[in-house]
Each structure stands twice: as structure tokens, then as C-alpha cells.
Amino acid sequence: MLRKYEMELDELKHPLMVEESSYECPDERLNSPEKIVKLLNECFRLDKKAEEYVYMLAFDAKCNPLGVFELGHGSVNACILNPREIFQRALICGAVNIVIAHNHPSHDTTPSKDDDVVASKISEAGKLMKIQLVDFIIIGKGYFSYAEEKRI
Template identity: 40%
Template sequence: MDINTYDLILNTESKLTHLQLKESFTYPCDRFTNPRAIFELMRRKFNLHTRADEFVYLAAFNNAMRLLGLFEISHGTVNASLIDPRGVFLRALQIGASSIMLIHNHTSGRAIPSRDDMNTCKRIKKAGELLGIQLSDFLIIGCDEYLSFRDEHNKKAYRGNHPR
């Protein structure tokens, strides 16, 4: 399957945004129905598990969970990265996504969600519900592990409840 990465570009004259193809590459998986498949893609192609700063990516999918495109949403610092719901859904709407997944790394190497991760997941999930775009998962990548908010042991977090 060919996978495309995009940048969101602002036309300086019209002040309208549009997607610009950044890179296209072939990858052996044609559907991403589980978090492990995305984890492997992000490790192999983007080396997200070895980055010294936090990065956030958006994966946009159609109804069949075929990947429409990948976007780098944020390049943060050693322990934080901003995720703006407007920026996330601007990209998702322009590419025609019916569902999205947010993926980011933890430079500590540990895939343990922070309170900010929990709050961000909740905000993005609520915004998506208003727009009819499902947040299919929120994935944290560590050195040799990942955490999927959708996985069974994290259902409370995915539903937007805070840990006790």
C-alpha cells in the first residue's frame, strides 16, 4: 500500500489552507485495524521510539480503516508536545477522514499516560463526536512498548475518565 504524508499549507493570498503531499512510500500493510500495526509503522518509518523530543502524528482513516494520510501535528520538547483540536480536525476534514488516531512518543521510553495525555484524549474524543469523526485510538510509543487507550486495560482512560 502507498502511504502519503501531508503538510497543511496556508495560501498567503487567499488565506485558505490546503493539503500538500510531503512524501509517499510503500508499506506492506493495507489496513490498520489494530494498534500494533501502527506502532510498527511509526517505529520503522519515523523512528518514533528513539526520538529525543516528543512528536505527535495524526493518522486519518476511511470507514474501512484504510489509511488516507499521516500528518506530523506537533514537534515538542523533551517532555511535552501541544495538540490543538482545531489543527487535528482541520486536517482530518480536508482529507475526508471518518476516523482518526493520534500517536505520540514519550522520550522517557515508558508508554505510561500522563494526566495531560488523559485530558487531551478526552478533548479530542469530544470534539470528534461533534464533527462525526471517531477517535479510534490514542497511542503512546515508548522504546520497546506502546500503550493503546483503546486496549482492554485502558478502557477507563479511553472513555475520558481520569485515573484515581
């Protein structure tokens, strides 16, 4: 079972994870880009979205999913992503590894310069916090995996 969480504030304005929904996840070990892309397309229809959406999947040390978070929803060709919000969620759920995935509504999965910069910044921030960015995936017609291309 994969659970999707959102962040809410408690009465003291501290962030809390709140379960938004859950999805059957036949293969509990989401240990390949293909499995992650398939899950995101089946559960969230990421390959069909008209605007950019960004998701983070959080994992324990053995690649067991701890949860998925929608990090942002932007325009047809951009979405603002902040490392603070990424790692806040990763820390609260106890993640050791994370995967960031987003769609390109154009269906062209070629990484942009902005994609390269963001992937690099998230990877570097994760190293400081001992939370590994395992992959940065772009979904369109097919997908592009930074890990498979050895770009992270």
C-alpha cells in the same frame, strides 16, 4: 502506499494538503495498534526521537489510511496539541476515523494526566463532528493504547 501531508496556505490563505513524502505500507489496513506502532517506528523512527512528536493518522470508514500528518514537535516531555488543527486536517482529507500517536522520549509509556485530558478532549470534539478517535497511542519502549485499555 501511505502519504504524509503537511498543510500550506494558498494565495487566498486557505489551508491545503500538500504531499510531503510517501511510504510503502505492506498492510494497507492499519487496523490494530501494533500495525500503527510498527509503521510509525519504521517510517518516522518515533521510538528513537529525543523530543515528543505527535502524529495523526486519518482513515476512511473501512480503516484504509488516507494520510498521516505531523501535528507537533515539542520538548523532551511536552508538545502542545490543539483540536482545531487536528480536525482541520481530518476534515480536509475526508477522514471518518483518526488515530493520534505520540512518543515519550523517556520510553515510559504510562499515560500522564495531560495525556488523559488531551485524549478526552479530542474524543469529545470528534463526537461532535462525527469523526471518531479510534485510538490514542503512546510509543516508547513498547506502546500504550487507550483503545486496548478501554480508556476512550
